[in-house]
Amino acid sequence: MTTKTEVKIVSEHPADTDQNSEMSESQKGKSDMTDPQVPGRKVGARTEFCVIGDVIPGREDTLRQVLAEQMANARTIQDAVEKTGLVHEARFVLLDGGKRLMFCSSYDGDFSPYIDDFAATIVGPNFDDIWNNVEGYPGVKSPGVKDWFKEHAIRAAHYVVAYPKPTVKEIWQALAVQEAFQKVLDTPGASQALQDPALEPLLELAAD
Template sequence: MSRGPTNEFTLIFKIKPGQGEQLRTVLGQSNLEREAQIQARIGTLHDARWVLFDDDTRLLFASNFDGDWDVYIDDFAALIPDVFDGILQHTEDYPGIRDPRIKDFVVDHQHTAAGYSRAIPDATVKELKKALRVNRAFQELLDAGAT
């Protein structure tokens, strides 16, 4: 589903038997620097989350992105392959991010949301970041004029 230029994206995987705890550890190793790099590299990514459920036997990946699905998947493979390989190696039938069958694998695990909404439906990541920069600059001008 999409709202304006942004699409929802949901994948559900089966975790390899006995690897749920190990995967939970991998996902729990939050690295703010790595997450900032991912956001910078995948410039169309609004947000992303990983959820283990069903007693750590299944994994959900959900995100919102701007633009074309093929470009989004290609960006993950080209720009942050180690992130996806490091996580999805714990799921059944994962071929590897560089495998030519990766898009088929993604399609096989993709689920369209039953409902999807956004607070700012017409804004892309690029536009939102620009608006924040403009607002900061404007606030600095206001602050400078107050002294």
């Protein structure tokens, strides 16, 4: 099982030690890289999430087969992603020749609903098919699964998002509005109705 190594850095300057001891609890919370409540860093509406686990010896080929089968049936997973409306993207990566499995994603909202929502969809059993090949994984329906993910999570040292404000659902809505407006622009005879000055900002955006 993947373990975390705690490294203590001892300052050679007593003044530094005194200053650290006076750090407020709120400051400590902000600098804590192992916050048990938030496994990943959050930028705007989006939180990154990365988990690494040790593959059970002898299960490497089984895990590869499961991943290949699920990738071949990506539409099922896509339907679940669209149903929950939380995940921006996700991926599984085999590390060290298949000895370790990494899962990375970014999602909207809080960690607990993120896990709960997927446990209630086809992603739940699919997750189990994959993670059951990893040491110590308790199952997506287990009361301890969130703690297991937190224990195996690695928070990004730096996280950058091109569009941090909008959620998945807001992006979908914006794309739907853009598509609908484009249909209006393409409609014969619509030019007269589009002469209203109030629509000028929209027309300028559409022209970009």
